[in-house]
Amino acid sequence: xxxxxxxxxxxxxxxxxxxxxxxxxxxxxxxxxxxxxxxxxxxxxxxxxxxxxxxxxxxxxxxxxxxxxxxxxxxxxxxxxxxxxxxxxxxxxxxxxxxxxxxxxxxxxxxxxxxxxxxxxxxxxxxxxxxxxxxxxxxxxxxxxxxxxxxxxxxxxxxxxxxxxxxxxxxxxxxxxxxxxxxxxxxxxxxxxxxxxxxxxxxxxxxxxxxxxxxxxxxxxxxxxxxxxxxxxxxxxxxxxxx
Amino acid sequence: xxxxxxxxxxxxxxxxxxxxxxxxxxxxxxxxxxxxxxxxxxxxxxxxxxxxxxxxxxxxxxxxxxxxxxxxxxxxxxxxxxxxxxxxxxxxxxxxxxxxxxxxxxxxxxxxxxxxxxxxxxxxxxxxxxxxxxxxxxxxxxxxxxxxxxxxxxxxxxxxx
Numbered sequence: 472x473x474x475x476x477x478x479x480x481x482x483x484x485x486x487x488x489x490x491x492x493x494x495x496x497x498x499x500x501x502x503x504x505x506x507x508x509x510x511x512x513x514x515x516x517x518x519x520x521x522x523x524x525x526x527x528x529x530x531x532x533x534x535x536x537x538x539x540x541x542x543x544x545x546x547x548x549x550x551x552x553x554x555x556x557x558x559x560x561x562x563x564x565x566x567x568x569x570x571x572x573x574x575x576x577x578x579x580x581x582x583x584x585x586x587x588x589x590x591x592x593x594x595x596x597x598x599x600x601x602x603x604x605x606x607x608x609x610x611x612x613x614x615x616x617x618x619x620x621x622x623x624x625x626x627x628x629x630x631x632x633x634x635x636x637x638x639x640x641x642x643x644x645x646x647x648x649x650x651x652x653x654x655x656x657x658x659x660x661x662x663x664x665x666x667x668x669x670x671x672x673x674x675x676x677x678x679x680x681x682x683x684x685x686x687x688x689x690x691x692x693x694x695x696x697x698x699x700x701x702x703x704x705x706x707x708x709x710x711x712x713x714x
Numbered sequence: 715x716x717x718x719x720x721x722x723x724x725x726x727x728x729x730x731x732x733x734x735x736x737x738x739x740x741x742x743x744x745x746x747x748x749x750x751x752x753x754x755x756x757x758x759x760x761x762x763x764x765x766x767x768x769x770x771x772x773x774x775x776x777x778x779x780x781x782x783x784x785x786x787x788x789x790x791x792x793x794x795x796x797x798x799x800x801x802x803x804x805x806x807x808x809x810x811x812x813x814x815x816x817x818x819x820x821x822x823x824x825x826x827x828x829x830x831x832x833x834x835x836x837x838x839x840x841x842x843x844x845x846x847x848x849x850x851x852x853x854x855x856x857x858x859x860x861x862x863x864x865x866x867x868x869x870x871x872x873x874x875x
């Protein structure tokens with residue numbers, strides 16, 4: 472059935488293109504109307520941002536080298552940098568129960584089923600259907616989605632499940648005695664073999680422990696801007712892209 | 715009854731427009747209240763041109779909607795085909811209904827459509843079902859009050875028969 476769907480999704484491409492026209496036109500229109508003053512301000516801000524990021528990058532290069540050294544000491548393989556491709560969101564699922572996006576990169580651009588998708592702030596989801604020109608992304612908050620995470624503070628492993636709410640994840644089967652606190656950062660653990668490890672997934676917002684229950688109820692807020700991102704990044708991990 | 719068709723392009727255009735409206739982005743909570751544009755447009759043509767638009771056309775439209783929404787193939791197609799059948803056996807009576815009575819009947823059809831959707835989704839593992847999914851029943855019925863006169867006017871304008 473999958474190849475049939477791939478062919479059929481070609482039918483969908485023009486529809487999504489037409490639906491996207493108003494928002495595209497709007498953004499182009501506002502681009503045209505932006506004044507010289509605004510552009511100069513933007514430019515200045517971006518310069519400053521670039522400077523800060525570059526400064527951070529220097530530190531990062533140093534840390535990376537150190538990381539490689541330490542990994543060599545421990546005899547474990549170095550994690551190779553992931554490459555990313557920028558994709559644009561052309562549509563969101565019309566049914567609010569389904570947390571899905573359609574992005575403008577398909578098999579022509581090398582996208583594949585199961586490919587991780589991130590945005591500037593965190594892990595967004597994964598590709599579940601690839602067409603020639605477009606693919607469909609399942610967000611981490613969809614009620615059919617779950618991914619293995621790790622608490623960055625202490626390495627505790629858990630499963631983050633989507634709840635069907637755009638701003639909430641739940642951690643399942645976390646023992647009531649576990650050391651987990653509000654504000655803890657959850658990063659992908661890479662254990663499922665689907666998502667590369669180390670990407671921010673969410674921040675713990677609520678831990679409620681009921682003495683009568685064996686497990687704590689832990690909620691988290693996704694780091695990625697699931698309902699705002701216009702541009703997302705498709706991640707090509709080293710192993711996957713060689714297949 | 716059987717005569718040369720005229721202006722059928724408008725039927726196609728209106729159905730395409732309905733499909734576009736059903737995937738166009740709606741912000742936040744408004745998405746819950748999205749009226750079922752495809753159902754409304756199909757029901758209009760099923761009532762107005764029962765000899766041209768039938769179960770197969772409805773099934774086909776449903777199939778395109780399935781592809782656009784990325785849901786189980788045949789979910790909308792099945793629901794719309796059954797709805798087309800219901801209309802087909804009762805269109806003579808439905809045409810006699812007042813506008814408001816028709817709107818109430820369409821709300822019932824929309825309820826059926828939603829139930830089929832939810833049923834297919836639950837089988838497919840999308841477990842969360844919020845009561846807001848039933849909101850389109852009201853919005854779809856309400857929109858019929860305005861949509862039927864408007865399409866009827868356009869149908870006369872473009873001489874569709």
